[in-house]
Amino acid sequence: MKGYQFITVLVAVLGIILASSLSAQPDKIVFDPLKLFGKSKRPGVTLSHNRHVEAGLSCKDCHHVYENGQNVLDEGQLEEGNQGVRCSACHGPKVRIGLEQAFHDQCIGCHTRLLKEKKKTGPRFCGQCHVKK
Ligand code: HEC
Ligand code: HEC
Numbered sequence: 001m002k003g004y005q006f007i008t009v010l011v012a013v014l015g016i017i018l019a020s021s022l023s024a025q026p027d028k029i030v031f032d033p034l035k036l037f038g039k040s041k042r043p044g045v046t047l048s049h050n051r052h053v054e055a056g057l058s059c060k061d062c063h064h065v066y067e068n069g070q071n072v073l074d075e076g077q078l079e080e081g082n083q084g085v086r087c088s089a090c091h092g093p094k095v096r097i098g099l100e101q102a103f104h105d106q107c108i109g110c111h112t113r114l115l116k117e118k119k120k121t122g123p124r125f126c127g128q129c130h131v132k133k
């Protein structure tokens with residue numbers, strides 16, 4: 001292989017690696033309540049993206065952009081580091097549902113709904129999400 005061909009292939013491969021790592025969601029998100037709320041009454045929650053996606057949920061079950069009541073989120077926007085993905089980008093400043101309620105309604109709401117439907121689900125009690133370290 002000639003030098004420039006090798007460089008071209010190398011650049012292409014690096015591009016693919018970069019693109020896939022950008023679009024992929026991080027496995028574990030460790031929330032820092034102090035940063036999010038300026039207070040920390042409970043230990044920070046850890047969310048495993050992978051567990052949730054492997055359980056068959058789609059990105060849009062949790063991530064949304066609403067227009068006329070429809071979730072019109074373009075999944076291409078779900079990139080690591082995109083501040084607009086953060087719940088705090090809208091909840092609190094722009095949307096009447098506050099940030100703490102947004103988290104609780106979404107997380108506990110879905111776990112409770114799935115429990116009622118007798119499906120595999122997640123925890124509903126404080127200490128099971130706010131796990132002491
Ligand atoms: C299904 C998971 C889940 C359950 C169950 C849950 N929470 Fe939370 N809670 C969260 C998430 C996620 C946040 C936002 C991230 C963080 O603070 O770690 C949060 C944030 C909070 C906050 C604001 C941050 C802080 O530490 O001051 C408080 C207070 C809180 N929860 C109290 C409770 C209490 C009390 C219960 C039980 C009645 C409870 N939570 C049950 C997931 C949960
Ligand atoms: C069970 C709910 C849930 C599912 C399903 C889910 N996410 Fe998330 N995701 C979250 C929460 C909650 C956050 C944290 C938001 C915050 O920090 O305010 C997050 C954060 C992110 C972030 C931002 C990470 C950063 O830079 O801080 C990306 C990117 C992301 N998700 C992509 C995805 C993609 C892609 C999928 C589908 C394959 C997906 N998510 C499925 C709940 C979910």
Ligand code: HEC
Pocket residue numbers: 062063064065066084085086087088089090091095096097101102103105106
């Ligand atoms: C781009 C802005 C935006 C982002 C980012 C966002 N939301 Fe929302 N969210 C909204 C709007 C707008 C509504 C509708 C409010 C209403 O009906 O008045 C809403 C509604 C909700 C509701 C009510 C039930 C529902 O789905 O309609 C919950 C719970 C919620 N959001 C949680 C979250 C969580 C958790 C995150 C982060 C993973 C998040 N939101 C990210 C704008 C946003």
Ligand code: HEC
Pocket residue numbers: 045046047048051052055057061062103106107108110111114120121122123128129
């Ligand atoms: C749309 C439904 C849905 C939403 C929203 C959701 N979950 Fe879950 N959660 C599930 C399901 C289904 C499971 C079972 C997954 C399994 O057992 O593999 C689960 C399992 C869990 C578990 C136990 C497994 C583990 O990772 O340790 C925790 C903790 C958890 N969820 C936290 C959260 C938090 C925190 C949020 C909000 C940020 C949230 N969940 C939002 C459906 C949901």
